[in-house]
Amino acid sequence: MEGHHHHEHHHGDESALADLLDLDAEVLGPFLDELTAWVGEQADRTPRTVADLGAGTGTGTLALARRFPAADIVAVDRSPLMLDRLRAAARGQGLGERVRLLQTDLDAALPPLGAPDLVWAAASLHHVEDPARLLREVHAALPPGGLLAVVEMDGMPRLLSDEAGAALEARCREALAGSGPDPYPDWGPVLAAAGFEVAARRDFPVEVRPAPPGAVRYARAVLSGYRSRLAGHLAAADLAALDRLLSADSPESLRHRELVVRGTRTAWAARRPAPGGARVLPAGPIRWDA
Template sequence: MQGHSHHGHHHHGSPHHGSPHHGSPHHGSPHHGDESRLADLLDLDADVLGTYLDELTAWIAEQAVRTPRTVADLGAGTGTGTLALARRFPDAEIVAVDQSPVMLDRLRSAALGQGLGERVRLVRADLDEALPPIGGADLVWAAASLHHVKDPARLLGEIHAALDPGGTLAVVEMDGMPRFLPDEAGAALEARCRAAVAATGPDPYPDWGPFLEEAGFEVAARRDFPIEVSPAPPNAVRYAQAVLGGYRSRLDGELAAADLAALDRLLSADSPESLGRRDLVVRGTRTAWAARRP
């Protein structure tokens, strides 16, 4: 999942606006509290949905021409992807790039907690300014971060130059916020919320294939990774509260009164319909592109 937002119009990025990812904002200076809340949401996303990462990193390993020795995670956020890559490639150094000291502090703690601290190098940098020097990389990973960069074509060109020939770039995006309500009425409510967010926000990420080719990459493969977690883990309730609470605050005045009332019932601890009293199923989709520098 990881960021993330152009601060000012929030795409996939803050707890109030609908979507975490496994990266984080690359520009602007959000308040420390906002970054801490976003970091909390990224950690929740990792806890609830992180199991798909093993499948995703295995797929990336299959696409790579050689076993990577240096891996760069651009927009690393709190490190879910960073640590998954470190586990997948046990002989590689992982360079985690993010502009947020809050995110990098979380990442450092997580890496030390998993005994991976010596293999993870943290680099604070704003990807809107330039790709920082990362040395020759065999694999670059950009999960839910590329669409937040002001000029992705420029960054892709810099990634192409930083990759060793034969190196791989993995771009990962998410289809929006995860869904939690398995019943028909709940699923319809979530669909209306997602549609309203899409109508009020910027366009979602593009098909990165043509952008990758324009930057000189060969697109090796594209794959969707559907995620369904059932039964939902305990933290799914907190995650659902954060997501649906974000819809409630963002879409006040956009949704029909009946939908706003339904969200209020789901978010109220005293309601018989409270999220805490329901069996949740967590669903989402990630789309990944694997591209190579010839």
């Protein structure tokens, strides 16, 4: 979600996407603290420089800045609009001095990041045209023992708590999955092929209930996205149900529904191995946290 593919968006879409990312922060912010804590546990040193690839409006950037108060953060995104939002948010949190913005297209090449100890790519890697190439470049930019954290989400969060609503959302998600490529591959083998040692993989179930105040706007953004993208793929009754949810004056409107925010984020922690295997791996198989 933090990243997006640039061939599909013009400016109006981009500002709508920025709004959605800011809402994402509002709705899922507390979860990010859990995720950055986990990443900190995987790192074998306190990072001095952290790079956020595909930073969007900076939810992850600012969570990393809070988690690692001694680190400088480099936020990379191709969108000036996103970076403007990020700059304002960083200043608002008193983090402006520690966050450096880099406007660049990751499809072109990885920019000089200033020797990061930790690279973070949340919901951005699957938007890159050649992820394998980018991962090799990240591997080269990290010092031996340096860490890369890749985070993905299993599609849009689920928001309706009643049975009929949940079933409607499930059909929307299924139709979306059928109408395009998978949202992301299993990055484990891709990371290994780029020279990384995958240290851990973990699923983070996200459940926010009661839903925070921003959830109605968030649900409206998600469901109107389904409505516009699935017009030709859903049964008429489902499209009508979405219209009622999105309408301001229907008794079935989102405003009158009990909402909950549920989803899963998957994170991979991968290391650039130290030369000569200086880093000792535990005996036995790697434990994959479920």
